[in-house]
Amino acid sequence: KRYCLQQGRGMEGRDGELLIFGTLYPAYYSYKAVKSKDIKEYVKWMMYWIIFALFTTAETFTDIFLCWFPFYYELKIAFVAWLLSPYTKGSSLLYRKFVHPTLSSKEKEIDDCLVQAKDRSYDALVHFGKRGLNVAATAAVMAASKGQGALSERLRSFSMQDLSTIRGDSSSTVPPSVTVRTSSKQSQPKTSRSASEGTGSSGKETASVLAT
Numbered sequence: 001k002r003y004c005l006q007q008g009r010g011m012e013g014r015d016g017e018l019l020i021f022g023t024l025y026p027a028y029y030s031y032k033a034v035k036s037k038d039i040k041e042y043v044k045w046m047m048y049w050i051i052f053a054l055f056t057t058a059e060t061f062t063d064i065f066l067c068w069f070p071f072y073y074e075l076k077i078a079f080v081a082w083l084l085s086p087y088t089k090g091s092s093l094l095y096r097k098f099v100h101p102t103l104s105s106k107e108k109e110i111d112d113c114l115v116q117a118k119d120r121s122y123d124a125l126v127h128f129g130k131r132g133l134n135v136a137a138t139a140a141v142m143a144a145s146k147g148q149g150a151l152s153e154r155l156r157s158f159s160m161q162d163l164s165t166i167r168g169d170s171s172s173t174v175p176p177s178v179t180v181r182t183s184s185k186q187s188q189p190k191t192s193r194s195a196s197e198g199t200g201s202s203g204k205e206t207a208s209v210l211a212t
Helices: 002-010 012-036 039-065 072-084 090-105 107-211
Strands: none
Touching (some): 012 039, 072 090, 090 107
């Protein structure tokens, strides 16, 4: 593994060369083929992209197991150059000799597998979507119930506080009424005394008048 890492670090520049020769250069000429509507060039570059896709798929495994092989990266660059060369026509040769006959014989089976995979992926997507919606709905209901419980508890605490304040207000208002009543009781003798004094003085005046 250490050797592969060291080789990979040392071959970063060659990976850039592989990217340029294997991807950017063919992409530009594919653009020109589409623009010019040249069927021959179009078919040529389509065959190249099919071979390059298979090469990239195989490369993910060969990089793990064959990275220790001497001149491994140089061989990959040479292979891509062989595919692109108009003299060797490597991509056309591999496509016509191996890829096209294999895909033609297995085309129906591949189509059936793709249809089944598409249906399974759609069913799995629907299943996980429904499951996610159920989880979200239950979470929302639980959150709403918890919020409602907290709100009811808070309202109960507020009502208890209001009752305590009302009781305090009623107890504070009772003594003034008592004082008013007591003051009224104390004022009644004073008024009666003043009334009796008034009547006594008026009797004395009437007696003095009669004497004269």
